[in-house]
Amino acid sequence: MKLLDERIWSLFKRHWQQTLTYWSVFFSFGLCIAFLGPTILDLRCQTQSTLQQITWVFFSQQLFLLVGSSMGGLCKKTLLFSLSALLSCTLVISFVFAIIPLCHHVVLLSITMALAGKAMGVIDTIANLQLVKLYQKDSAIFLQALHFFIGLGALVSPLVADPFLAEDSCVLGANWTANASSSSDLQHLRSSLAGHGTALHNISQYPLHTEGVVITRVSYAFWIMALINLPVPAVVFALMYHERLLPCFSNSPRLLDRDTLSSTSPTGDSGQGHGNVFVCCNPAKLQGRPASFFILHALGGAILFITDGIIGSYAGFVYTYAVSPPLLMGHKTAGCLDSIFWASITAGRLAFIYLSYRYTAPRLLTLSLAGVILVQCLLLIFYTSCVFLFIGTCVLGLCISSVFPSMLAFTEDILDYKGCATTVLVTSASTGEMMLQLLVGLVIHSQGSYAFLLCCTIASFISFCLFLLLLYVQRIHRNCHRDSSENMDMKEKPKTGGS
Numbered sequence: 287m288k289l290l291d292e293r294i295w296s297l298f299k300r301h302w303q304q305t306l307t308y309w310s311v312f313f314s315f316g317l318c319i320a321f322l323g324p325t326i327l328d329l330r331c332q333t334q335s336t337l338q339q340i341t342w343v344f345f346s347q348q349l350f351l352l353v354g355s356s357m358g359g360l361c362k363k364t365l366l367f368s369l370s371a372l373l374s375c376t377l378v379i380s381f382v383f384a385i386i387p388l389c390h391h392v393v394l395l396s397i398t399m400a401l402a403g404k405a406m407g408v409i410d411t412i413a414n415l416q417l418v419k420l421y422q423k424d425s426a427i428f429l430q431a432l433h434f435f436i437g438l439g440a441l442v443s444p445l446v447a448d449p450f451l452a453e454d455s456c457v458l459g460a461n462w463t464a465n466a467s468s469s470s471d472l473q474h475l476r477s478s479l480a481g482h483g484t485a486l487h488n489i490s491q492y493p494l495h496t497e498g499v500v501i502t503r504v505s506y507a508f509w510i511m512a513l514i515n516l517p518v519p520a521v522v523f524a525l526m527y528h529e530r531l532l533p534c535f536s537n538s539p540r541l542l543d544r545d546t547l548s549s550t551s552p553t554g555d556s557g558q559g560h561g562n563v564f565v566c567c568n569p570a571k572l573q574g575r576p577a578s579f580f581i582l583h584a585l586g587g588a589i590l591f592i593t594d595g596i597i598g599s600y601a602g603f604v605y606t607y608a609v610s611p612p613l614l615m616g617h618k619t620a621g622c623l624d625s626i627f628w629a630s631i632t633a634g635r636l637a638f639i640y641l642s643y644r645y646t647a648p649r650l651l652t653l654s655l656a657g658v659i660l661v662q663c664l665l666l667i668f669y670t671s672c673v674f675l676f677i678g679t680c681v682l683g684l685c686i687s688s689v690f691p692s693m694l695a696f697t698e699d700i701l702d703y704k705g706c707a708t709t710v711l712v713t714s715a716s717t718g719e720m721m722l723q724l725l726v727g728l729v730i731h732s733q734g735s736y737a738f739l740l741c742c743t744i745a746s747f748i749s750f751c752l753f754l755l756l757l758y759v760q761r762i763h764r765n766c767h768r769d770s771s772e773n774m775d776m777k778e779k780p781k782t783g784g785s
Contacts, residue, residue, distance in 0.1 A: 293424075294424060294427065294643065297421065297424055298428075301420055301421070303524075303525055303528060304416070304420060304525060305417070305420070305428060306521070307369075307372075307521050307522055307525045308413040308416060308417050308432060309431060309432055309435045310435070310517075310518050310521045310522075311372050311375075311376055311409050311413050311518055311522065312409070312413055312432050312433070312435040312436050312439070313435040313436075313438055313439040313518065314376050314379050314409065314439065314515050314518040315406050315409050315410060315413075315435075315436055315439060316435060316436035316437060316438060316439020316440040316441075316442075316443070317379075317439035317440070317442060317443045317511060317514065317515055318379050318382070318383075318402055318405075318406055318439075318443075318515075319406060319436070319439075319440060319443075320439065320440035320441075320443040320444055320628070321443040321444070321446075321447055321507075321508075321511065322343065322344065322347065322399070323444075324443075324444045324447050324448065324451060325447050325451065325504050325507065325508075326340060326341075326343070326344075327451075327452070328450075328451055328452055328502045328504035329343070329386070329395060329504065331452065331501075331502050332387070332389070332390060332395075332502055332504070333389065333390060333391055333392040333394075333395055334390075335392040339392045340392060340395075342392065342396055343392065343395055343396050343399050346396040346397070346399045346400045346403065347399040347400065347402060347403040347406075348403065348716075348719070348720045349400070349403065349720070350399075350400040350401070350402075350403035350404040350407065351403040351404070351406050351407040351410075351716055351720075352407060352713065352716045352717055352720060353403075353404055353407060354403060354404035354405060354406060354407020354408045354409075354410070354411075355407035355408075355410050355411050355709075355712050355713045355715075355716045356407070356411075356709070356713050357404070357407065357408055357411075358371075358407060358408040358409075358410065358411025358412045358415070358709065358712070359411055359415070359706075359708075359709030359712075359713070365416075365529065365531060366526075366531045368412050368415075368416055369522055369525060369526050369529075369531060370526075371408055371412055372408075372409060372412055372413070372522050373519050373522040373523055373526065374405075375405035375406075375408050375409050376405075376409070376515065376518045376519040376522060377519045378401060378402065378405040379402060379405055379406070379515055379518075380512045380515045380516050380518075380519065381512075382398055382399075382401060382402040382405075383508045383509070383511045383512035383515060384508070384509060384512040385398060386398060386505075386508045387504070387505030387508055387509070407716060410712050410716070411708065411709055411712045411713075413432060414429065414432070414694060414708050414712055415708040415709070417429055417432055418694065418695070418698050418708055422698075423699060425695050425698070426642040426647050426691065426692060426695035426696075427639055427642045427643050429642075429691035429692075429694055429695050430635055430638045430639045430642045430688060430691045430692075431635075431639050432691065433635050433687075433690060433691045434632060434635035434636050434639065437628060437629075437631050437632025437635055437687075438632060440628055440632070441628065441629065441632060442514070443511065444625070446507055446510050446511055446514070447504070447507040447511075449507075450503045450504050450505075450506050450507040451504065451507075452501065452502050452503075452504075576763065576766040578759050578760075578762050578763035578766060579701070579763065581759050582697060582700055582701060582707075582756065582759055582760065582763060583697075583701075583706070583707055583710050585752055585753075585755060585756040585759060586693055586696075586697040586707060586710070586711050586714075586756065587710045587711055587713075587714030588714070588749075588752050589689075589693055589749050589752050589753055589756065590689070590690060590693055590694075590711050590714050590715040590718065591714045591715065591717060591718030591721075591722075592718060592722070592745050592746075592748055592749040592752070593655075593658075593686060593689045593690070593693075593715075593718075593746075593749055594690065594715040594716070594718045594719045595718035595719055595721065595722025595723070595745065596658070596686065596722070596742050596745050596746060596749075597631070597686060597719065598718075598719035598720070598722060598723045599722050599723050599726040599738070599741065599742060599745075600627060600679075600682065600742060601624055601627055601628065602723050602726075602727070603723075603726060603727070603730060603735075603738045604623045604624060604627065604675075604679060604738075605620050605621060605623055605624055606730065606735060606738070607735045607736075607738045607739070608620035608623055608672075608675060610734075610735035611735070612669070612670050613670070613672055613675065615672055615675075619672075622676075623675070623676065623679050626676065626679050626680055626683070627679050627680075627682070627683045628683070629683070630679070630680045630681075630682075630683025630684050630687070631683040631684075631686070631687040632687075633683075633684065633687075634683060634684040634685070634686075634687030634688060635687045635688060635691070637684070638650065638687065638688035638691075638692070641688070642688070642691075642692070642695075647692045647693075647695050647696035647699070648696060648757065650688055650692045651688075651689065651692050651693060651696065651753060652753070653685075654685050654686065654687075654688050654689050654692070655685075655689065655746070655749060655750045655753055656750065657681070657684075657685035658682065658685045658686050658689075658746045658749075658750075659743070659746045659747060659750055661678050661681050661682045661685060662682070662739065662742055662743040662746050663743060664678060665678045665682075665739050665743075666739050666740065666743055669736065669739060690711075690715060693711065694707075694708060694711050694712075697711060700760050700763060700764075722745070725741075726738060726741045726742075729741055
């Protein structure tokens with residue numbers, strides 16, 4: 287055990303600057319992903335738009351996050367290209383924070399958020415891919431830490447914004463005293479819109495002015511977040527300088543040429559699959575692959591499609607469920623549920639850093655997915671209990687927190703760290719987070735709030751079944767790989783014997 291401690295620690299000391307850089311860019315990712323929900327009403331006032339118009343900003347961010355995740359797989363295998371992409375994306379995020387207060391039309395704001403979403407998607411793919419490439423078989427621990435920093439950024443962002451949010455209507459019309467929404471109404475609207483605007487049908491009856499004097503201080507929150515984010519591109523630039531990857535040091539050897547990785551790929555492929563998503567799809571590269579190779583990609587992507595979809599749906603609709611019958615929870619109390627959920631996800635990822643060191647990824651995934659099913663079933667049984675909703679929200683966040691990093695490490699391990707799996711899994715997770723929220727929102731609108739828990743429970747059962755199928759296909763894939771290796775050895779023996 288002590289030997290493993292020393293080995294992991296020595297790996298971290300060897301790659302600490304790269305590792306901290308990737309962790310910091312994920313903090314930037316989390317900072318950007320969580321600010322829109324709390325500030326959306328103030329941004330509505332700033333752009334003097336309706337609720338229906340402003341919710342397109344959510345869609346714009348989510349759609350281009352998916353685009354960015356796909357584009358992140360196009361980066362070359364060189365560290366120079368990856369760090370250049372991260373540097374530009376983190377600068378874009380600071381730039382977006384700085385110019386949001388200058389966007390006085392909803393179309394301009396949507397374009398700005400699309401730019402931010404694209405930068406976030408590129409960060410998501412590249413940071414995961416580079417950490418997997420750097421640590422390979424030891425990547426699970428570092429991936430857990432990486433995703434902890436998303437949660438940390440997502441916790442910081444609303445805390446920065448909160449002091450600057452308007453407590454009353456921030457657009458004062460001529461007859462605002464008669465029709466303005468109350469402070470409690472605005473709190474209800476913010477909590478409902480925190481789920482990417484998916485619960486709009488429940489809140490459209492609140493009167494909100496679009497014409498009048500705009501009174502909002504939310505600009506200060508964005509400028510503060512821009513300043514908080516500025517050290518992140520500075521850290522990326524420092525790493526590029528340290529590794530002599532800047533143009534003035536272009537003749538120096540690159541980091542990945544000088545350093546050996548923490549473990550060597552059994553196939554001796556030196557990670558070529560990491561370089562380009564088109565390499566992964568190249569027919570020449572795919573010839574001779576067993577069917578299990580493609581099924582593993584599909585199953586891993588499907589599991590993360592569902593589990594990230596559950597996270598997005600639960601965060602988006604738990605408030606709507608809490609304030610609806612039969613719970614009828616108060617707006618302020620129900621508004622805490624989303625914060626508790628994200629805090630428990632952050633705490634869970636912190637705890638799983640240690641658990642990933644002690645236990646294998648399949649064991650952690652089995653525990654996490656079984657825990658998600660158990661909690662969802664208990665929430666269905668005790669659906670009238672406000673206390674259990676808080677307890678279940680906390681436990682659900684703890685259980686589901688480690689699924690993404692564990693699944694990423696496990697799938698890449700099965701596939702010998704070709705890197706294609708990272709792009710597929712990250713893109714699938716982003717797609718699931720966007721699509722399942724829309725699907726669950728439609729079901730809630732037609733069937734009622736209880737359907738929210740039912741949808742999440744069914745999805746969790748499907749994800750667990752897919753995971754069991756993944757374990758079965760993994761065994762088949764390893765047997766195929768072992769047989770092909772033995773056949774190659776038998777073919778080579780006569781050649782070596784005759785020479």
